[in-house]
Amino acid sequence: MIPLISRNNMAGTPEPLAKLDKNALHPLEVAIFLDFDGTLADIAEDPAAVAVPRQTIEALARLEKITGGAVAIVTGRPISEIDYFLFPLNLPIAGVHGLERRGADGSMTSVPTDEKALEYVADHLERFRDRNEGIFIEHKQGSIALHYRKRPELESASKTAVHEAVNGHAGLHILNGKKVIEIKAGKATKADALKAFLKEHPFTGRIPLFAGDDVTDEDAFVAIAGDRGVSIKIGDGKTAAAYRADSTESFRSWLDSLAGMFERNN
Numbered sequence: 001m002i003p004l005i006s007r008n009n010m011a012g013t014p015e016p017l018a019k020l021d022k023n024a025l026h027p028l029e030v031a032i033f034l035d036f037d038g039t040l041a042d043i044a045e046d047p048a049a050v051a052v053p054r055q056t057i058e059a060l061a062r063l064e065k066i067t068g069g070a071v072a073i074v075t076g077r078p079i080s081e082i083d084y085f086l087f088p089l090n091l092p093i094a095g096v097h098g099l100e101r102r103g104a105d106g107s108m109t110s111v112p113t114d115e116k117a118l119e120y121v122a123d124h125l126e127r128f129r130d131r132n133e134g135i136f137i138e139h140k141q142g143s144i145a146l147h148y149r150k151r152p153e154l155e156s157a158s159k160t161a162v163h164e165a166v167n168g169h170a171g172l173h174i175l176n177g178k179k180v181i182e183i184k185a186g187k188a189t190k191a192d193a194l195k196a197f198l199k200e201h202p203f204t205g206r207i208p209l210f211a212g213d214d215v216t217d218e219d220a221f222v223a224i225a226g227d228r229g230v231s232i233k234i235g236d237g238k239t240a241a242a243y244r245a246d247s248t249e250s251f252r253s254w255l256d257s258l259a260g261m262f263e264r265n266n
């Protein structure tokens with residue numbers, strides 16, 4: 001076992017998650033932040049068709065209880081969707097890549113967004129979708145996501161369509177995710193959301209642990225390294241994270257074992 005470390009060896013080779021010494025984590029000293037798609041839920045062709053196993057929802061509830069409420073979701077999805085998928089939990093959540101946030105006390109904050117610019121982008125991308133069967137557009141508050149999972153060969157054409165639609169508009173930010181291109185009409189990132197949580201009770205003063213699977217999670221991995229944070233990448237791909245879990249399934253079972261260990265040691 002190796003102790004907690006904040007960075008990988010800078011060669012892009014994180015340690016296997018099994019090597020993280022869970023005993024070095026104390027439930028009242030850790031703040032747990034979790035991405036959703038690809039981390040808690042397996043990737044599916046249709047974003048509406050994902051599900052989180054009942055045992056994982058129970059593990060989250062156990063972790064929430066034993067950490068004194070220091071478990072939050074940090075996701076690209078809207079908060080309302082996470083509430084639906086994790087029912088009956090009502091966790092603190094940063095949604096739409098940091099554009100909206102519900103704190104542990106239930107208070108809501110949101111970043112201002114340029115909805116007019118987004119409307120123009122939506123028109124342009126809807127025309128692209130209408131010409132290309134299988135392209136799917138997801139409308140969120142402050143953001144649009146163009147999904148090409150069903151037509152992976154259209155990746156390049158999709159990127160071109162997005163760049164044309166955004167056309168250098170300073171208030172719009174492009175994020176490339178897993179078979180998706182997102183256009184955010186506000187300046188916020190998952191790293192910003194994580195930092196905001198860490199200023200609030202019950203997260204403040206704790207060691208942040210963040211797990212995610214996508215390139216959109218990398219800025220948060222880097223951000224918590226300065227706070228002696230524990231970063232966990234799910235699946236393959238280059239990463240700044242210190243640890244790697246092979247799959248969503250293995251990460252879910254690690255979360256379950258973390259809850260068990262916390263309970264036994266308490």
Ligand SMILES: O=P(O)(O)OC[C@H]1O[C@H](O[C@H]2O[C@H](CO)[C@@H](O)[C@H](O)[C@H]2O)[C@H](O)[C@@H](O)[C@@H]1O
Nearest residue numbers: 036037043044045047075076077149178179180
């Ligand atoms: O930050 P996350 O919780 O990882 O959310 C990122 C985006 O996830 C969703 O799209 C991804 O998952 C879908 C379901 O598995 C998949 O079909 C799609 O290809 C993936 O990109 C979600 O639809 C987006 O709104 C999130 O921003």
